[in-house]
Amino acid sequence: MGTNSEAQGGRLFFRSETFAGDARRRPPTGETVTEAAREIPIHAQCDVLVVGGGPAGVAAAVAAGRRGARTLLLERNNHLGGLSTGGLVVWIDRMTDWSGRKVIRGFAEEFLGRLPPGAIAGPPPAAWGSRDAATAAWWQLRTAAFHGVVTHSPTCDPEVMKLAAMEMVLESGAEILFHAWGAEPLMEEGAVRGAIFESKQGRRAIRAACVVDATGDGDLFARAGAAFDADIDENDIHHCMNTSWLFGGVNMPRYQRWRAEEPEAFGAFMQRGRERFRYFERAFASWRDDVALFLGPRLSGYSAVDVDDLTAVEIQSHRLMAQHLEHYRAEAPGFRNAWMMLSAPQIGIRHARRLRGAGSVLRSDWDGRVRADEIGVSPSLAPKFPNVSVPYGALVPERLDGLLAPGRHLSCDSNSHSFLREIPQCWLTGQAAGLAAAIAADRNLASRAVPIAELQAGLRKEGVHLSDAEPAGSEEFQTASSCISATEGR
Ligand SMILES: Cc1cc2nc3c(=O)[nH]c(=O)nc-3n(C[C@H](O)[C@H](O)[C@H](O)COP(=O)(O)OP(=O)(O)OC[C@H]3O[C@@H](n4cnc5c(N)ncnc54)[C@H](O)[C@@H]3O)c2cc1C
Incomplete structure (x- = not known):
């Protein structure tokens, strides 16, 4: 798998400035205890269970709730927004491409549009895409210009974002469960059908037709046995x-x-x-x-x-x-x-695990191709690359059913991870996963069998920008076997 430095022709785009290399690992004791089997209460039953209330999980819960699914959002902390709020990553990265066109829209646009003046700072739309040297220099110091181009990448008040996320989830009809740590997937016939969580009430279960793992670290899909990658480039910041x-x-x-x-x-x-x-x-x-x-x-x-x-x-x-x-x-x-x-x-x-998906985004895909199962369009890493089409298959495990994995642990290589893990891209993949999970639950379909045309029509209706160009390849992403071939050689 290529490194970010290869992607940049030998130059690292986002360099890891420090390498501690001195992490002291606790030596394994080599001993174990046996945990007793026990009956645990079923806390709730729902159509769509979203585990993790960061950018991806919030967008997923809102999309599923709006589609009419009985949706429950499980979050270990006391607020929503994940790294964008609790992690203080209040600098929301680029939603415009290098021409200044807003390509990440849908949930992102609606969410940011709810923030009152004073809670969001950044260049006005008229400046997006500007290459005027003085304007770009001014915004560069305020994290809203890169490569001499002014971008739509605002900084926002984390408390206002927490509130906006919570109200959007509740307005969508979805329910929230705070202080609940998703511990294990509930498995039935090899598919995920809910999750067990830990709380002050002890261990409890939630049954669901479809689970969205939005933990960012792939906690659920890893424990369900889905394949994942954890490779890092030590010189690159993506794992720091x-x-x-x-x-x-x-x-x-x-x-x-x-x-x-x-x-x-x-x-x-x-x-x-x-x-x-x-x-x-x-x-x-x-x-x-x-x-x-x-x-x-x-x-x-x-x-x-x-x-x-x-x-x-x-x-x-x-x-x-x-x-x-x-x-x-x-x-x-x-x-x-x-x-x-x-x-x-x-x-x-920034990075823990990345799903091995039925589809994926690879460095070799940064050529302007439009994926047949496109769920959104991401700005590219640098002006020399065209926009990148994000496929539904990147959220679908290679083999595991009943689970979708949007957010920073989606299926991609480490080059592509450097921008697909950004907050707007997590909103983008979260929104698609939530809608797909709701369709799957409603129609009693495997999540990998969600009709792409229906998913895309639903996303467009919610204001998501999809490419106008003809998709590459005509076959829709439908079956496990056709999907697996898409990842051969990774
Ligand atoms: C230091 C730093 C700087 C960054 N800079 C930028 C930037 O400038 N701009 C930008 O756009 N992006 C930036 N990023 C990336 C971006 O913040 C994240 O990749 C993005 O927030 C990921 O969203 P997510 O929803 O996938 O995961 P997260 O934001 O991590 O959200 C996951 C949520 O799931 C919850 N959770 C996790 N495990 C469990 C569990 N087992 N049970 C229940 N809940 C669980 C967490 O509490 C959290 O709320 C930065 C990241 C870091 C770390």
Whole structure:
């Protein structure tokens, strides 16, 4: 499988700046205990069970609820939004392509449209796609211009996003269950038919016709025995972990002016930070001028599904937060009165597992082809690549039935993961998975047998942008055997 550096002709697009390599793993004890079998209560029965209330899970629950499915959204935390809120990843990446056309629409457009002024910051639509050097330079410092092109990639208030997500789910008719950790899939004749969750009430079960695994880490599909990939490129950030944070009491315009006007002084400041603390991160703009966002330092060499590693990253990130405050307060213009506002309640995981799907998105697909089972269109990684058609098959396990897997653990190679894991793309795949799960439950179909034409018509009705061009290949994604051949050679 290619690496991101290969995708960029030897140049890494998103480099992992640090490699810890010193993760101390607890030596296995080599001993086990036997857990007693027990009867557990069925807490609820539904058509569609969505496990995980991040961007993908919220979009899935809304889509399934609106289609009339009895939908239940299970979330381990006390809020919705996943990394986009609890992870403080409030910088919603590009929804426009390099010409400035908005290609990620549907749920994304509706959700962002609900945020009131003051809760969302970014360039106005008229500026999207602008290549004017001064405009792009101004927005680049505010995370809304890349490669000299102004983009639709706003920063948003996480509390307002939590509320908007919750209200959209409830308005759709779906129900929410917070403080419920999806532990095991319920299996019947080899297919997923619900899940067991852990809670303060103990272990409980939910029966469902179709399950959407939106945990981001593939918790459900991995435990159901679906094949997945966990390969990483150690030099690439796509697998890095960190707990993000916010500093309040800052003057971001002052800091941004300093960065723009005194790049050498800024470079020396960053260098001194790296010398002092080894891992050092620059401040990003947030949705407010008095709040700074830190989405790193990005730590590599850890596993996102190892509880000791997760703990080690938390300890290191929290220490780094305090060290950064000290250095920024002492040296960075605009930070003299900064204070530690919030460390993210959810650890920042970019990559844990990626489903091996009936279909997939591979680096070789970045050629403008339109997939016959397209469920949405993603902006590409860089202006030299055309938009990327996202197939339904990337959410469907190679063999396992009764489960769909939208979000950052969808089926793709590590190159394509670098942009398909972004929040707008998770909304896109989540919306499609929720609608497909509702159709499957309603019509008593296997999730892999959902008619693509019906799915696409439903998505268009909800404002999703699909390609106008003719799809490559005429056969619809329907049967397991035709799908499996799509992934041969991976
Ligand atoms: C530090 C960092 C910076 C990033 N920067 C950007 C950026 O600038 N722009 C951008 O668009 N994207 C960015 N991303 C990527 C993006 O945030 C994520 O890939 C995206 O949020 C994934 O959405 P998701 O719904 O698949 O998963 P998540 O956001 O991880 O949501 C998963 C949800 O499932 C819940 N959950 C997990 N397991 C269980 C379980 N077993 N039972 C019940 N609930 C469970 C979690 O609590 C969470 O609510 C960044 C990611 C990180 C970590």
